[in-house]
Structure formats: structure tokens, C-alpha cells
Amino acid sequence: MKCxxxxxxxxxxxxxxxxxxKCPECSGFFFDQGELETLMAGGADGVKExxxxxxxxxxxxxxxxxxxxxxDMEPYLGPGNLRIDRCxxxxxxxxxxxEFEELVSS
Ligand SMILES: [Zn+2]
Ligand SMILES: [Zn+2]
Incomplete structure (x- = not known):
């Protein structure tokens, strides 16, 4: 899969x-549906919407x-007012x- x-x-x-x-060139990340929620929930406490x-x-x-x-992906505003490209x-x-580090560390 290509960046x-x-x-x-x-x-x-x-x-x-x-x-x-993860892209080795620009260090961008691609998440399938639900993966980002799972990571941001930070464990078994349930998935944050x-x-x-x-x-x-x-x-x-x-x-x-x-x-x-x-x-083509569309621009969205995600958590923390980050601009996120979404399919x-x-x-x-x-x-x-x-951006990902910012999300999971906050
Ligand atoms: Zn890239
Ligand atoms: Zn897609």
C-alpha cells in the first residue's frame, strides 16, 4: 500500500x-476504520468515539x-482540531x- x-x-x-x-519517507500514518479509536482509547476502557x-x-x-x-480522500477536522484526510x-x-503522536499523548 502506497503513501x-x-x-x-x-x-x-x-x-x-x-x-x-507508516510511510518511511514522510512518516505519515494510515489507519483503517476503528484503529485510531482503539489507539486513542488506550486500552480496555472502551472505545472513545x-x-x-x-x-x-x-x-x-x-x-x-x-x-x-x-x-480521493476528503479533509476533516478531527480531535484537537487536527486536519485529517479521511476516506x-x-x-x-x-x-x-x-499528528498521531500528538493525539495519543494528549
Ligand atoms: Zn509519505
Ligand atoms: Zn479508502
Whole structure:
């Protein structure tokens, strides 16, 4: 599976019980549906629901296509007002370098 930003082959990386895909070039992460929720819940306390707000202004945004299904991703605002690229088909999300660390450390 290729990074939506730089089209390098992404490498699987384990966080606890979740295997995510990380780009060796830009250090972006791709999460399948539910994986980010699982990681942010931080264990067996139950899954925290993540709210995504669709961004209406899509100008000046570079959005790639979903590495899983190839459809264009859409910009969303996720937790902590991070801009997250999200696939409307499979609900996978792409996070840029540092964004994932920011989410799980907060
Ligand atoms: Zn990349
Ligand atoms: Zn997809």
C-alpha cells in the first residue's frame, strides 16, 4: 500500500495490538476504520468515539487518494482540531508526521 502523499510503499508498524501503516519517507500514518479509536482509547476502557467534522473550504489543500481503495480522500477536522484526510469509502484516515503522536499523548 502506497503513501497518499509521496507514493512510497508504507511499512506496517505495531502499536500495542494494532498494526498501522507508516510511510518511511514522510512518516505519515494510515489507519483503517476503528484503529485510531482503539489507539486513542488506550486500552480496555472502551472505545472513545472520534468526532470528525467535514471541512467545507477545500481550497489550497493537497489531498491524496486512499491507499486502500484509491478514491480521493476528503479533509476533516478531527480531535484537537487536527486536519485529517479521511476516506469516505472505507473510513480510513491519514495523519501527517507528528499528528498521531500528538493525539495519543494528549
Ligand atoms: Zn509519505
Ligand atoms: Zn479508502
Amino acid at each position: 497518499p502523499k509521496c507514493e512510497k510503499e508504507m511499512k506496517p508498524k505495531n502499536y500495542g495490538d494494532v498494526e498501522v501503516d 472520534i468526532e470528525y467534522t467535514e471541512l467545507s473550504n477545500k481550497q489550497d489543500m493537497m489531498i491524496g487518494s486512499c491507499p486502500r481503495c484509491g478514491v 469516505t469509502k472505507c473510513s480510513g484516515v491519514f495523519l501527517d508526521q507528528g
